[in-house]
Amino acid sequence: MDDAREPQAPWPDDEFVDYAQARQHTLLRAAYLMTGDLPIAERLVRSALVQLGRQWPRVREEQPDLYVRRLLYRDAVASWRGRPPEALPTGPAWDEPDQPWDADLVERRREVLRALDALTPRQRAVVVLRWFEERGEGDIAQVLGCSVATAHADAVEALGRLRDALPTADIGTGGLR
Amino acid sequence: MTADLRELLELASDDVPDLDLAAPAWHEARRRNRAVVRRSALVAGGLAAAGAVGFVVRDRTPSPEPRPSVTATVAANGRMPTARVDGVTVYLAPDPPDEALLPRYPDAARLQIPRHLGPADLAIRAELGPEGGVDEPLRAVFLVVAEGGGYHPVLFAPDAPFQVEVPAVRVNQWEGVQSALGPRSISDDRHRVVIPQPGRVVVLDARDGSVVTIEVPDPTLTLAGWARDHTTVVARGRDDGWLVDVETRSVAHPARAVNPDWADLSAREGTAQLRTFSGSGTLTGSRPLLGPPVVPNTASVSNTEGWVAGGAFLPGAYQTAVDRSQGLVAVHSDLPPTPRVLAASTGPLVPKGSYRALGWGPQDVVLFESRSERAGFQGMVRRVLAWDVNEGLLYQVADVDRAAGAPGEFSGTYTL
Numbered sequence: 001m002d003d004a005r006e007p008q009a010p011w012p013d014d015e016f017v018d019y020a021q022a023r024q025h026t027l028l029r030a031a032y033l034m035t036g037d038l039p040i041a042e043r044l045v046r047s048a049l050v051q052l053g054r055q056w057p058r059v060r061e062e063q064p065d066l067y068v069r070r071l072l073y074r075d076a077v078a079s080w081r082g083r084p085p086e087a088l089p090t091g092p093a094w095d096e097p098d099q100p101w102d103a104d105l106v107e108r109r110r111e112v113l114r115a116l117d118a119l120t121p122r123q124r125a126v127v128v129l130r131w132f133e134e135r136g137e138g139d140i141a142q143v144l145g146c147s148v149a150t151a152h153a154d155a156v157e158a159l160g161r162l163r164d165a166l167p168t169a170d171i172g173t174g175g176l177r
Numbered sequence: 178m179t180a181d182l183r184e185l186l187e188l189a190s191d192d193v194p195d196l197d198l199a200a201p202a203w204h205e206a207r208r209r210n211r212a213v214v215r216r217s218a219l220v221a222g223g224l225a226a227a228g229a230v231g232f233v234v235r236d237r238t239p240s241p242e243p244r245p246s247v248t249a250t251v252a253a254n255g256r257m258p259t260a261r262v263d264g265v266t267v268y269l270a271p272d273p274p275d276e277a278l279l280p281r282y283p284d285a286a287r288l289q290i291p292r293h294l295g296p297a298d299l300a301i302r303a304e305l306g307p308e309g310g311v312d313e314p315l316r317a318v319f320l321v322v323a324e325g326g327g328y329h330p331v332l333f334a335p336d337a338p339f340q341v342e343v344p345a346v347r348v349n350q351w352e353g354v355q356s357a358l359g360p361r362s363i364s365d366d367r368h369r370v371v372i373p374q375p376g377r378v379v380v381l382d383a384r385d386g387s388v389v390t391i392e393v394p395d396p397t398l399t400l401a402g403w404a405r406d407h408t409t410v411v412a413r414g415r416d417d418g419w420l421v422d423v424e425t426r427s428v429a430h431p432a433r434a435v436n437p438d439w440a441d442l443s444a445r446e447g448t449a450q451l452r453t454f455s456g457s458g459t460l461t462g463s464r465p466l467l468g469p470p471v472v473p474n475t476a477s478v479s480n481t482e483g484w485v486a487g488g489a490f491l492p493g494a495y496q497t498a499v500d501r502s503q504g505l506v507a508v509h510s511d512l513p514p515t516p517r518v519l520a521a522s523t524g525p526l527v528p529k530g531s532y533r534a535l536g537w538g539p540q541d542v543v544l545f546e547s548r549s550e551r552a553g554f555q556g557m558v559r560r561v562l563a564w565d566v567n568e569g570l571l572y573q574v575a576d577v578d579r580a581a582g583a584p585g586e587f588s589g590t591y592t593l
Contacts, residue, residue, distance in 0.1 A: 016203050017199045018253070022280060026277075045198055050205045053203045061252050065275065065278055105188075132186040133274065
């Protein structure tokens with residue numbers, strides 16, 4: 001068939017792709033922080049984007065950011081079900097980047113990931129939403145489908161655990177009161 | 178190890194590769210949707226063949242539906258939700274964290290503003306001296322903290338190999354360093370910079386590094402900018418305005434208001450005014466803005482097409498209608514002066530005067546700075562955003578470097 005006669009897609013490909021490309025790295029990093037496992041994180045983000053793409057004509061003018069995060073974070077929390085603790089990865093699952101090797105840096109990354117492992121899946125999601133994505137508690141509650149009070153309590157509890165797990169880091173109050 | 182939690186999370190994930198998941202996801206989404214359509218058609222065909230009569234109404238299977246939110250969410254193309262307040266169109270800007278998700282300004286290369294805006298690391302910063310200057314047009318000027326107090330300018334020209342620090346100019350600003358650089362600090366030829374100091378203006382020519390100081394009999398000078406005639410510097414103190422001819426070094430003290438740009442927004446006797454000015458900075462006209470009252474609160478920027486924009490507080494009707502109290506106001510000086518309003522979100526992260534107009538880009542796009550508190554009282558986030566006042570679209574342009582207090586560090590003050 002002549003390309004010129006190809007029926008138009010109902011919504012331009014470019015728009016969704018531009019939207020998703022602008023967010024995919026942040027989402028992937030967030031998913032990695034939540035799961036500690038790059039293949040799982042990649043699968044979660046891909047799944048969330050596919051579902052977003054399927055609903056794009058309806059969601060594009062509304063709240064696509066909230067929509068995709070609800071899918072991603074809830075799936076990330078659910079992905080922990082059935083994962084035995086010993087399956088937790090201890091380091092990156094991809095080739096180290098072609099940069100000068102900095103053993104201290106790598107160790108610090110692992111230290112932070114191990115500290116995150118001390119949290120429950122939902123606490124971990126709250127930490128990533130609040131301190132990595134810089135979302136307010138109202139947004140966090142919407143994304144995770146819980147009350148604001150629950151989101152706050154999770155944040156407080158998580159911060160305490162992180163302080164214990166990272167005794168040499170000066171985490172402070174993280175803005176919590 | 179001393180680091181805030183955000184930095185630790187950044188560190189833990191900063192080597193996650195940037196995989197392209199978007200395009201495959203879109204193809205997969207379309208493939209699945211087509212499969213559903215085919216299955217539906219087969220089912221419908223089967224029912225028809227069986228002579229099914231009548232129809233069934235049932236609830237659609239619930240899918241993850243975005244819930245209504247009090248926060249404004251910008252569409253993927255940057256279109257903002259709007260409201261009408263007594264005939265004025267109000268665009269509802271997103272919460273500060275969502276600014277990072279705005280689409281990139283589509284003609285970013287033309288703006289020549291890098292994704293991360295700030296004075297480069299000391300290691301790649303040269304010094305302006307007698308042996309040479311910066312011949313390339315300046316895009317931005319930053320102030321960095323000087324050893325021993327005060328601030329030095331750092332010149333950024335996108336086509337130059339280095340950013341250039343000017344140790345010969347030391348800025349001491351008694352009324353806050355923020356006002357030392359304003360929207361018209363860089364001349365229209367993009368080679369000269371003017372900086373106000375108490376009792377004088379300092380004119381730096383980046384091409385040869387020459388610095389000229391012109392005395393102005395006003396110890397309260399806080400603003401200075403280039404008029405459109407290329408030779409006049411307009412300076413303002415607490416109570417007076419001054420016109421400085423940089424060629425003859427003469428200083429005039431006009432009785433009426435002065436402004437370096439074609440137009441500005443100002444508050445007079447409780448009414449916001451659109452004022453117009455000549456190329457040499459003198460007042461030529463004034464009209465009250467239409468619509469509910471606004472209170473201009475930052476310097477304005479205007480362009481040759483007649484647009485003027487500036488930060489403003491939004492009292493009364495705006496607060497009642499959209500529950501927002503500040504933002505950016507844009508007015509066209511050749512049309513009835515009904516403003517278009519970009520209303521900033523409210524919340525604990527949004528400080529007073531959060532929007533500051535920086536300049537105009539192409540096609541009626543105003544560039545402005547949005548400031549917000551970093552969650553956890555960990556400093557200020559500054560972003561350069563672009564508002565297309567005709568189309569009602571909002572884009573992100575650049576993240577501005579963090580400010581710090583140590584010598585050589587960025588002070589947070591800059592101009593485009």
